[in-house]
Amino acid sequence: MRKHWGSGVIWLLLFTMPFWMLAVGGYTELAARIVVLGLAAMALNFLLGFTGVLSFGHAAYFGLGAYGVGMTIKYLFPSTAAGVVIGVAAGTLAGAIIGALIVKLRGVYFAMVTIAFGQVFYFIAFRWNSVTGGDDGLTGWGRQPINLGFTTLDIQGNDKAFYYFVLALFTISVAVMALLLRGPFGRTLLAIRENERRARFLGIPIELHIWLSFVISCFFASLAGALFALVNNFTDPRFLRWDQSGTFVIMAVMGGMRSFWGPLMGATVYVLLQDYLSSHTENWMSFVGLVFVLVVLFFPRGIVGTARTRTVAEP
Amino acid sequence: MSLLRVEGVSRSFGSVVAVKEVTMTVQPGELRAVIGPNGAGKTTFFNMISGFFPPTKGRIFFADHEITAMPSHRRVALGIARTFQITEIFPELTVRENLRIAVEVASKHRLSLWLSRENETRIEARVAALIELGGLSAKADRQVSELTHGAQRATEIMMALALEPRLLLLDEPTAGMGDDETYHIVRLVRRLHKDQKLAIVLVEHDMRVIFNLADRITVLAEGSALAEGTPDEIAKSEAVQAAYLGKVR
Numbered sequence: 001m002r003k004h005w006g007s008g009v010i011w012l013l014l015f016t017m018p019f020w021m022l023a024v025g026g027y028t029e030l031a032a033r034i035v036v037l038g039l040a041a042m043a044l045n046f047l048l049g050f051t052g053v054l055s056f057g058h059a060a061y062f063g064l065g066a067y068g069v070g071m072t073i074k075y076l077f078p079s080t081a082a083g084v085v086i087g088v089a090a091g092t093l094a095g096a097i098i099g100a101l102i103v104k105l106r107g108v109y110f111a112m113v114t115i116a117f118g119q120v121f122y123f124i125a126f127r128w129n130s131v132t133g134g135d136d137g138l139t140g141w142g143r144q145p146i147n148l149g150f151t152t153l154d155i156q157g158n159d160k161a162f163y164y165f166v167l168a169l170f171t172i173s174v175a176v177m178a179l180l181l182r183g184p185f186g187r188t189l190l191a192i193r194e195n196e197r198r199a200r201f202l203g204i205p206i207e208l209h210i211w212l213s214f215v216i217s218c219f220f221a222s223l224a225g226a227l228f229a230l231v232n233n234f235t236d237p238r239f240l241r242w243d244q245s246g247t248f249v250i251m252a253v254m255g256g257m258r259s260f261w262g263p264l265m266g267a268t269v270y271v272l273l274q275d276y277l278s279s280h281t282e283n284w285m286s287f288v289g290l291v292f293v294l295v296v297l298f299f300p301r302g303i304v305g306t307a308r309t310r311t312v313a314e315p
Numbered sequence: 316m317s318l319l320r321v322e323g324v325s326r327s328f329g330s331v332v333a334v335k336e337v338t339m340t341v342q343p344g345e346l347r348a349v350i351g352p353n354g355a356g357k358t359t360f361f362n363m364i365s366g367f368f369p370p371t372k373g374r375i376f377f378a379d380h381e382i383t384a385m386p387s388h389r390r391v392a393l394g395i396a397r398t399f400q401i402t403e404i405f406p407e408l409t410v411r412e413n414l415r416i417a418v419e420v421a422s423k424h425r426l427s428l429w430l431s432r433e434n435e436t437r438i439e440a441r442v443a444a445l446i447e448l449g450g451l452s453a454k455a456d457r458q459v460s461e462l463t464h465g466a467q468r469a470t471e472i473m474m475a476l477a478l479e480p481r482l483l484l485l486d487e488p489t490a491g492m493g494d495d496e497t498y499h500i501v502r503l504v505r506r507l508h509k510d511q512k513l514a515i516v517l518v519e520h521d522m523r524v525i526f527n528l529a530d531r532i533t534v535l536a537e538g539s540a541l542a543e544g545t546p547d548e549i550a551k552s553e554a555v556q557a558a559y560l561g562k563v564r
Contacts (some may be wrong), residue, residue: 044361133373184424191416192320198471201403202366202420209425 009262014167018160026275028159029231033137034271036227039170041251041263042177043220045214048205049257050181051213056111056245057118060098061218063240065225067132068124070235075143081146081157084226091222092215094121099214103207106196115242125237135237142233155230166227173220178260180216189213221248250288256294256302265303289292316379318343318514319364319482327361328541333359335538337374341482344346344512348525352559353537357518358400358486360535364516365397365484366390367373378481387415394481398471400490400518406460408449410470414442415475441477449473449503465496469503476507483507485494485517491522526550 017031044058055117069085073080104112104142132138143162147154155162159178180186188209191199199208228236237242255266273291295303319341321523326334334356349357363370366387374383382390405413418441423431430438445454449469454462468488475483489497490561503523507513509526519525523547525532531548534542536558542549543550549555 030552179428183429184419184427185414187412187419188425190408191405191420194407198403198474200387201391202396202417202474203388204420204425205386223554261427296446 007261010264014170017133018163030271030275032159032163032231033300034268035166035170035229036224036231036250037248037271038264038267039173039227040221040224041248041255041267042260043217043224044176044248044310045252045257045263046181046220047213048192048252049259049262051189051210052196053210053213053216054107054111054249055114055217057114057116058217058221058243058248059082059116059240059244060118060243061091061095061221062120062225062244062248063121063125063235063237064094064100065222065227066229066235066239067138068222069229070138070225071131073144074138078144080144080230082228084223087221087226087229088219091225095218095222096211096215099211099218103214105212105302109242115245116184118240118242118245122237122240123236125240130252132237133235137234137236139234143230160229168230169223169227173223177216177220181260185209185212193241211223250292254292254302256305258301259304262271262304269303316343317341317376317518317526318345318378320376321364322359322374322376324360324363324370324375326363326368326370326372328418334535337535337538337540339533339540339543341516343481344508345530346508346515346517346528346530348529348532349516349518349535350353350525350532351541354537355535356538357535361397361484361486361516361518363455364406366394369542380390390564391478394479396475396478396480396482396486397484398486398488400486402464402467402471404459404467404471404474407458409456409458410462410466411442411444411455413470413479414437414445414473414477418442418445445477448506450499462548463496465492465499467501468492468496472500472503472507476513479516483513483515485499485519487518487520489519489521490555497521499526500509504528541560 014035015180018028021028021031040062047053051199053226065087067082068090070087072083098117104280105113106163126135128218129135136163143155143278145156145166151163155165188199188204189206191202192209195205251266251270252263253266254269255264256262270288273288274284317340318520321337321339323336323338324334327334338362349360350359362368364375366382366385368382374381376382377393377395380393386513400532405416415438418438419425424434424436446452449472451466451469451473456465472485479563485504489500493502504515505528508515529546531544532546533540534549534555541558542555543553544552
């Protein structure tokens with residue numbers, strides 16, 4: 001009951017955010033960034049928290065989504081929808097292929113190889129100046145209004161319209177992930193996280209299930225990447241780099257990787273800290289790092305995980 | 316027709332030969348104990364039957380399927396389930412959740428996104444029956460990591476049973492248990508064997524357990540099959556006594 005109540009509050013905050021964001025010193029684009037990076041962290045956590053597999057290369061799929069949407073709009077057709085579809089397809093396909101190659105690896109080895117594959121895409125984006133814009137990123141394009149037939153959604157000029165476009169996709173994604181985790185398939189992933197050996201000897205083909213989880217996770221990570229490019233009207237090769245992957249892991253761990261909403265909380269804290277601190281100091285990352293260390297030391301289950309344990313312990 | 320036929324299997328790790336040309340046949344409904352001094356290769360032998368790793372030599376058949384190099388999850392589908400020397404369960408989940416995952420996988424729902432009400436009811440009933448059979452009713456909704464060693468082991472055996480196996484492999488089911496817990500597990504294993512006519516192969520150290528339960532015993536020593544027979548025959552065998560107590564002459 002309490003859990004439903006918590007979800008209700010989260011949805012209420014998300015759906016009203018543009019209306020009070022200004023009052024608390026924020027702005028609508030900041031709200032969109034929280035939602036998009038929250039989606040990326042939740043996508044990573046599908047794999048990390050609910051399958052027990054650590055990927056340190058999710059920026060690759062996030063970045064492929066971003067470049068997919070940017071390059072589609074710039075070079076192919078000026079359509080936001082087509083861009084998102086192509087970006088997500090590119091990220092998911094790459095995830096499916098790379099996932100199939102690495103699914104037998106475990107633990108640190110898996111994480112290392114995900115970094116290595118991720119860096120491949122970073123260097124392509126960094127070097128291939130004529131197509132990707134190289135170090136400067138892909139510029140000279142922007143999100144396009146979406147024609148829904150009966151009306152046009154002006155996500156180009158209207159910040160609030162864009163926020164609700166992002167939130168709609170976020171809502172669908174979160175609902176699908178929750179559905180996947182609630183059923184028997186989701187429980188096989190938990191089984192793998194809890195005890196791989198037992199899962200294997202229950203007759204679960206471990207590699208297939210980890211691969212499926214990886215591909216699902218990459219799908220939502222590339223959707224987040226596509227949306228992030230639309231937030232910025234710009235893609236940066238650093239979206240693909242390993243430190244971006246690390247950021248997603250930090251968000252998930254900081255928020256609480258055993259809880260469904262934890263990574264969204266982690267992303268919120270991260271984005272707000274970044275936004276506030278980076279206007280005061282160039283070394284904002286060291287403060288974020290400090291917060292991360294404090295959270296890991298004093299709230300090892302993350303912000304949400306700890307809050308939940310406390311409430312359960314109450315009489 | 317035999318249920319399990321192991322033909323001259325060997326397994327080496329580098330230059331160490333852990334199991335040397337062991338042959339063994341288990342009939343349907345039989346309870347076979349595999350015993351031997353420490354380092355005799357019992358667990359290695361067990362791991363080859365359950366598919367943890369393949370033998371380096373020899374062949375294994377189960378109900379006329381060759382399973383020598385078959386991956387473990389496919390052996391489970393054929394009807395081989397196992398438990399481990401160190402209990403392997405899902406520690407952060409409850410007994411009921413542990414069993415529920417096993418039942419769902421066994422009823423071929425591992426890729427389902429949701430269950431129909433009918434399936435839901437059927438699965439819940441099966442889980443409840445397993446909890447009852449394992450004597451776990453009082454602990455069903457507790458996290459298994461909080462339970463005693465004996466209750467964890469009972470949970471593991473019930474998870475294996477949830478797979479509706481034709482052959483149950485138990486690797487030292489009473490290892491590290493007190494008398495009460497050992498008694499509980501022995502009673503459970505006997506019930507599965509007598510009431511459900513389940514074929515069981517078990518590795519065990521505790522001689523009381525073995526002579527209490529086994530139909531036949533296979534003795535391994537230094538990787539080879541030293542003797543095979545009924546508990547009485549094994550108790551009288553001089554070769555076996557020599558292997559356990561050291562050579563007399």
